[in-house]
Amino acid sequence: MESDEDLFDNSGDDEEDWKTTDWENSIKPKQEENVSSPQKHDISQVTDTSNENVAKFPENKQTDSLMTRMELNDHKAGMEGLDKAKINKIIYEASKGSRFYENEKKKEEQMKQRIEEQRKRLENISSEQLQQGLKEGDALLEALEDSFDLSRTIVHVDMDAFYAAVEMKDDPTLRHKPMAVGGMSMLSTSNYVARKFGVRAAMPGFIALKLCPDLVIVNSNFDKYRAVSKEIRAVMAEYDPNYCPMSLDEAYLDFTEHLILRQDFSEKDRTFLTKDCSSDDNTLCICDLNEHLRKSVILGHTDIVNESESVSHSNSDEAQNKTTSNVTIDDGIEEPVMISQNSSLFSDSSQLEKQMCDICPVCNKPYPPYDIRIFGKDIEEAVNEMRCRIEQRTRLTASAGIAPNMMLSKVCSDKNKPNGQYRILPTRDAIQTFIKDLPIRKISGIGKVTEQMLNALNVVSCTDLYEKRALLYHLYSDISFNYFMRICLGIGSTTVERDTERKSMSTERTFRDMSKPADLYEKCFELSEALVGDLKSEELKGKTVTLKIKTATFEVKTRAHTLRDYTWDQEIIFSTCKELLRTEIQNALPRPLVLRLMGVRMSNLLHQSLCPKSKQNTISSFIKKMVYKPLLTATTSGEHCTETIVINDDSCDNKQLQNQESENILNNISNTKSNISTFSSKLMKSTSPKKISPKKTSKTVIDPNKDSLQQLFSKASRFMCPVCNKEIQCTTLNEMNGHVEKCLISESTISSRLDNIQHKSVELPSVDLPLEKEKKPEGNCCVNVTMPDSRKSASNESKPCSSSMLHDVPRETTYVCPVCSLERVGCTLDEFNFHVDSCLSQGAIKEILKEQKNICTVNQNGLKKKRTDAIGSKAEPASKKRKSDGSNNTKSIDFFFKS
DNA sequence: GGGGGAAGGACCA
DNA sequence: TTCCTGGTCCTTCCCCC
Ligand SMILES: Nc1ncnc2c1ncn2[C@H]1C[C@H](O)[C@@H](COP(=O)(O)OP(=O)(O)OP(=O)(O)O)O1
Ligand SMILES: [Mg+2]
Numbered sequence: 001m002e003s004d005e006d007l008f009d010n011s012g013d014d015e016e017d018w019k020t021t022d023w024e025n026s027i028k029p030k031q032e033e034n035v036s037s038p039q040k041h042d043i044s045q046v047t048d049t050s051n052e053n054v055a056k057f058p059e060n061k062q063t064d065s066l067m068t069r070m071e072l073n074d075h076k077a078g079m080e081g082l083d084k085a086k087i088n089k090i091i092y093e094a095s096k097g098s099r100f101y102e103n104e105k106k107k108e109e110q111m112k113q114r115i116e117e118q119r120k121r122l123e124n125i126s127s128e129q130l131q132q133g134l135k136e137g138d139a140l141l142e143a144l145e146d147s148f149d150l151s152r153t154i155v156h157v158d159m160d161a162f163y164a165a166v167e168m169k170d171d172p173t174l175r176h177k178p179m180a181v182g183g184m185s186m187l188s189t190s191n192y193v194a195r196k197f198g199v200r201a202a203m204p205g206f207i208a209l210k211l212c213p214d215l216v217i218v219n220s221n222f223d224k225y226r227a228v229s230k231e232i233r234a235v236m237a238e239y240d241p242n243y244c245p246m247s248l249d250e251a252y253l254d255f256t257e258h259l260i261l262r263q264d265f266s267e268k269d270r271t272f273l274t275k276d277c278s279s280d281d282n283t284l285c286i287c288d289l290n291e292h293l294r295k296s297v298i299l300g301h302t303d304i305v306n307e308s309e310s311v312s313h314s315n316s317d318e319a320q321n322k323t324t325s326n327v328t329i330d331d332g333i334e335e336p337v338m339i340s341q342n343s344s345l346f347s348d349s350s351q352l353e354k355q356m357c358d359i360c361p362v363c364n365k366p367y368p369p370y371d372i373r374i375f376g377k378d379i380e381e382a383v384n385e386m387r388c389r390i391e392q393r394t395r396l397t398a399s400a401g402i403a404p405n406m407m408l409s410k411v412c413s414d415k416n417k418p419n420g421q422y423r424i425l426p427t428r429d430a431i432q433t434f435i436k437d438l439p440i441r442k443i444s445g446i447g448k449v450t451e452q453m454l455n456a457l458n459v460v461s462c463t464d465l466y467e468k469r470a471l472l473y474h475l476y477s478d479i480s481f482n483y484f485m486r487i488c489l490g491i492g493s494t495t496v497e498r499d500t501e502r503k504s505m506s507t508e509r510t511f512r513d514m515s516k517p518a519d520l521y522e523k524c525f526e527l528s529e530a531l532v533g534d535l536k537s538e539e540l541k542g543k544t545v546t547l548k549i550k551t552a553t554f555e556v557k558t559r560a561h562t563l564r565d566y567t568w569d570q571e572i573i574f575s576t577c578k579e580l581l582r583t584e585i586q587n588a589l590p591r592p593l594v595l596r597l598m599g600v601r602m603s604n605l606l607h608q609s610l611c612p613k614s615k616q617n618t619i620s621s622f623i624k625k626m627v628y629k630p631l632l633t634a635t636t637s638g639e640h641c642t643e644t645i646v647i648n649d650d651s652c653d654n655k656q657l658q659n660q661e662s663e664n665i666l667n668n669i670s671n672t673k674s675n676i677s678t679f680s681s682k683l684m685k686s687t688s689p690k691k692i693s694p695k696k697t698s699k700t701v702i703d704p705n706k707d708s709l710q711q712l713f714s715k716a717s718r719f720m721c722p723v724c725n726k727e728i729q730c731t732t733l734n735e736m737n738g739h740v741e742k743c744l745i746s747e748s749t750i751s752s753r754l755d756n757i758q759h760k761s762v763e764l765p766s767v768d769l770p771l772e773k774e775k776k777p778e779g780n781c782c783v784n785v786t787m788p789d790s791r792k793s794a795s796n797e798s799k800p801c802s803s804s805m806l807h808d809v810p811r812e813t814t815y816v817c818p819v820c821s822l823e824r825v826g827c828t829l830d831e832f833n834f835h836v837d838s839c840l841s842q843g844a845i846k847e848i849l850k851e852q853k854n855i856c857t858v859n860q861n862g863l864k865k866k867r868t869d870a871i872g873s874k875a876e877p878a879s880k881k882r883k884s885d886g887s888n889n890t891k892s893i894d895f896f897f898k899s
Numbered sequence: 900g901g902g903g904g905a906a907g908g909a910c911c912a
Numbered sequence: 913t914t915c916c917t918g919g920t921c922c923t924t925c926c927c928c929c
Contacts, residue, residue, distance in 0.1 A: 095915080098914090098915080099915095100914095100915050101915090104915095158912095162912090182916080183914085183916085184913085184914050184915095185913095185914050185915060185916070186914090186915060186916040186917090187916090188912090188916080188917090189912090201912080202912095202915085202916080203915080204914065204915040204916090205914075205915090206913080206914050206915085207914090207915080246911085246912075247911080247912045247919095248912080249912075250912070444910085444911075445909090445910070445911085446910090447909060447910050447911085448909090448910090449908090449909060449910085450909075450910090477922085477923080479922075479923095480922090499920090502919080502920095503919080503920070503921090504918090504919070504920080505918085505919090506917085506918060506919075507917085507918080508916090508917065508918075509916095509917090510915090510916065510917085544904080544905090546905090546906095554915085556907080556908090557906080557907085558905080558906060558907070559905085559906080560904075560905055560906075561904095561905090562903090562904060562905085597916090599917085599918090601918090601919095
């Protein structure tokens with residue numbers, strides 16, 4: 001979570017009495033200012049008379065204001081009525097000119113372009129098409145209505161300002177101050193006091209401090225949040241053992257079964273002790289009284305107050321104010337919550353005193369005063385009870401939404417935040433009333449981009465989705481259209497299911513700008529190491545390794561490679577990442593690749609016990625096997641081809657393998673444009689001892705002369721073509737490539753030959769490659785950067801090499817070596833290649849083309865359950881893909897309605 | 900035309 | 913001085929069958 005260095009040092013040098021500080025002095029709008037979202041306002045007012053479907057986008061604002069996408073997002077509880085203009089100005093002043101800001105500007109432009117494209121497509125929709133869209137829309141709506149399910153009672157529970165609340169619980173002095181959790185570069189969340197200043201989650205700490213100079217920023221502590229989360233879930237499980245947790249602080253529950261059972265609950269079953277959780281008195285017990293005391297106090301008493309006879313105690317009003325939360329149902333009726341204070345249970349004060357003196361066996365402190373609260377049997381009461389128990393157990397408040405489906409309950413849980421709940425009655429009327437004017441942005445899955453795209457069509461509320469269905473049908477994909485139609489009807493998933501297996505696992509870090517390849521490789525090593533640890537802790541293996549990078553200019557790229565077999569092997573994962581990273585470093589040349597973030601992700605996961613026995617030998621074992629038997633094997637077998645070079649080498653015969661080649665990724669060999677040699681770069685990696693940092697290894701400069709593939713080939717006189725299966729005479733790698741490529745072009749059915757070539761190999765003359773350093777003649781090949789290119793410089797071959805990365809580098813430029821990071825100004829390309837080659841060379845090349853079978857017979861999907869109901873419960877962005885004319889979307893209805 | 904991989908992106912907490 | 917992290921799903925493009 002925390003970035004490397006910039007965590008905020010909130011040294012407590014302020015001894016001021018915060019409680020007396022007037023935090024009401026927050027950023028509120030001036031009386032006359034309009035606080036509603038400007039674009040929405042504009043759109044509702046301005047409609048093009050020629051085309052009512054097109055909203056005028058707010059014209060380019062003055063250059064000294066914030067672009068839309070960077071404006072304060074006040075769609076969060078506790079952020080109502082802020083002076084957005086003032087806040088946005090502060091954000092703008094703090095951001096303008098930064099690299100982040102510049103990147104956001106780019107994204108804003110892209111979004112505008114998307115909207116413009118949408119507008120153009122809109123213009124091309126004929127009235128006939130609109131009629132058709134209307135028909136399709138109505139047909140879908142009809143089908144949807146038929147499947148409307150109001151039978152379930154779904155509850156969405158969401159803790160209030162979760163991380164912040166945990167921190168405030170542990171440090172009560174924070175309770176009344178504006179505070180946030182995170183660091184100077186990013187906040188995870190803020191408390192409600194801070195929200196009044198515009199401080200919220202996903203805001204950088206340094207900007208938050210500009211909005212609220214008194215803000216206290218606390219470092220996050222995930223272990224703590226996880227522990228609290230466990231407590232919360234324990235309570236939730238009592239109401240729905242199959243509850244679906246969405247994050248540490250949030251879950252969906254299906255209360256339907258509980259409500260049935262609850263009708264037979266005795267009063268005792270619905271009675272709980274409640275103390276004042278906001279008390280700061282640390283001399284008293286703060287444990288959950290329901291853990292130890294409830295049994296003896298309540299279940300031991302048979303004569304507790306009757307539900308129908310609400311006990312009125314002199315303090316009951318006050319108590320109610322303290323402990324009752326804001327409860328409304330959508331018809332606006334406030335339901336009274338019955339509370340009986342503990343003292344009222346006991347007629348004589350001596351008993352009260354006795355009870356007050358009781359000591360908690362856990363913390364050895366006296367119990368605090370408490371109430372005994374009896375909850376009713378209906379849904380509101382049941383949810384109140386659950387929230388109350390969560391609060392008693394964790395001393396944190398939760399809010400809840402109650403509705404017939406997940407989509408609606410999610411919207412509801414935000415309605416009476418914090419410490420409140422809201423219910424939509426399970427009737428079509430109630431749902432329609434609720435949905436009618438609801439802004440689309442309130443729906444989970446509609447974010448700022450989709451909101452803008454739809455706003456541009458004058459779609460602001462959920463009703464607008466219905467009204468504009470004919471257009472939406474043509475402008476969006478089936479999936480998105482379905483999603484929109486479900487929203488406007490108020491339909492969502494009714495099946496609360498725990499997510500099945502995870503789909504990916506990743507780890508990423510932001511750091512100070514980094515460009516030295518050695519540092520980058522080291523970071524890559526650390527990340528893959530961490531990822532492997534995580535995979536093993538969950539006993540998962542994966543097949544697809546993805547490298548994520550974010551450049552210093554905030555450009556994000558991902559590069560993935562799918563392996564043949566499931567793995568959690570650190571060597572393989574790191575090698576794969578490293579290779580992907582190396583390609584990026586090389587692609588950036590002659591500029592250095594400057595990164596601010598790197599991440600490694602593993603997907604295509606399977607539990608270790610279910611993984612088929614690996615076909616993928618570890619590199620070490622492979623080399624150990626092959627080391628005395630130099631050979632060349634090349635096989636085409638599908639998408640991925642592994643190239644390995646094995647050379648009889650002194651260094652690897654008996655002892656440790658200091659350097660070794662690992663699995664390389666070849667461009668799709670059947671793509672005739674690709675050259676088989678373009679990816680024969682190697683991975684510098686030490687296997688023994690296992691954990692040598694890549695920094696160390698990559699800086700080891702070993703004789704460049706000895707690991708030249710070119711040289712290797714110059715000694716090889718014959719090889720077996722993997723395509724035509726003939727023995728070919730050649731002296732250079734490119735000759736071989738040329739031949740293979742020709743074969744590939746003429747070969748229409750590669751696969752039919754796979755069986756023939758899979759196990760063919762040709763022996764090469766063994767190459768003697770001593771490890772000692774030798775001078776490499778200028779103009780010799782560069783193994784790593786581009787083999788074909790270097791071949792070009794070494795021979796008279798005239799075949800152009802499309803894959804060369806250094807080929808077109810102009811003279812007089814500054815080259816930055818991707819390995820040692822030294823700048824080379826004004827040298828020739830050959831000189832530079834030579835230099836890079838030198839840096840990259842590490843010992844002899846040990847392996848020659850090794851075939852990679854790409855026959856993956858494991859059906860990984862067989863074990864995975866396809867999530868058919870993502871929509872309504874998970875993010876569902878609008879798509880760019882539109883319908884082609886006459887497309888049919890008949891399958892989509894079935895597809896999305898399993899409920 | 901469907902499946903699967905790769906890349907990008909939206910969205911969520 | 914400083915704009916996160918970990919996850920899901922969708923779309924587009926490509927290749928292959
Ligand atoms: N962008 C984010 N990056 C990292 N962590 C986040 C981010 N947004 C939210 N979180 C974390 C911190 C939150 O406490 C926790 C729960 O999120 P969420 O429920 O949206 O807000 P919250 O619980 O802090 O406030 P509330 O629910 O009262 O609005 O998830
Ligand atoms: Mg929350």
